[in-house]
Amino acid sequence: MKFELRAMQPEQWDDVAKLICDGTNYWYESHGMNPIFTGGHQPVKLFCEVYESLDPGCCVLAISESGDIAGSCFYHPRPSHVSLGIMNVQRDHFGLGIARKLLGFVIDLAQRQGKPLRLVSSALNLDSFSLYTRAGMVPHVAYQDMTLTVPEEGLQLTESMESAGEVRPAVLSDVPAMVELENRISGISRGKDFEYFINNESGYWRTLVLEQAGELVGFLTSIEHAASNMLGPGVMNTDQQATRLILAHLDLQRGNSPVFLIPVNRSMLVQNMYNAGARNCEIHFAQALGDFQMPNGVSMPTFMPETG
């Protein structure tokens, strides 16, 4: 079968949302897990909306000879790297090399720009794990995806958490310090994303910063939407600061069950989350093709938008 690669057009958002919703749910359900998207395909247009707002034209489609969309892949060029967003293939076209072709397009683009390619891929999904590692991507950091249903009465903060610093909503003038902190901890740079979250024109985003003695020592964004309820992206110097920011976000999500990715090697943070009542729901790997700096602190990636 022949497939042509083309950029997604606005009139294709509906079909791409259907592909993401049906393809992802089918994969998870056929492997004995719960569906990821439970509200139908309409809310899943969030992926098109967010990625097209951040980087217009950065979704590549595989179009079959009959003109149908057989696969889609979002990507996000940033100053320090290219990140690969959600990748999907029509369920009756699995195993035909469509994802490999889409991935090849994004790898070429990253290599032409002289940047590493980064992503976060599920450790439970051998199809995507194999797709990426066959293409030379290297898993570097493992994350446990955790979730917890926030009680209606909110979460209690201990005194030691209060002493981790002052939490407040982020403002645009925080962006340079956020960029600098992430650059030091994770070696990447993406100030445009932070401006987008803080401007929050859609109303889905919240960004909190943590300050100690007037210095920005951590920040964490969250999204609350029918297609994605997650904490992240964010970086913090210490486990205690990460715990403080996570609990502050959770307290704003009473009655919700957001998902957040915790590096498996941050043992104090992991224990703090278990103590708060969180449970594991999946495992992911940060993968990169090209340079990768092991985090010098806590890095919390997310899938919306992908921040590997």
Ligand SMILES: CC(C)(COP(=O)(O)OP(=O)(O)OC[C@H]1O[C@@H](n2cnc3c(N)ncnc32)[C@H](O)[C@@H]1OP(=O)(O)O)[C@@H](O)C(=O)NCCC(=O)NCCS
């Ligand atoms: C994951 C997904 C995108 C793969 O798409 P696909 O078009 O079927 O993948 P491809 O046919 O291009 O195959 C990918 C490669 O993985 C290889 N592969 C698959 N399973 C493997 C295994 N267990 N061990 C080694 N290699 C394996 C294939 O052989 C192929 O490599 P090759 O072409 O060099 O032989 C598709 O299954 C999908 O859409 N799943 C639902 C959504 C999802 O999970 N998306 C990924 C998360 S973002």
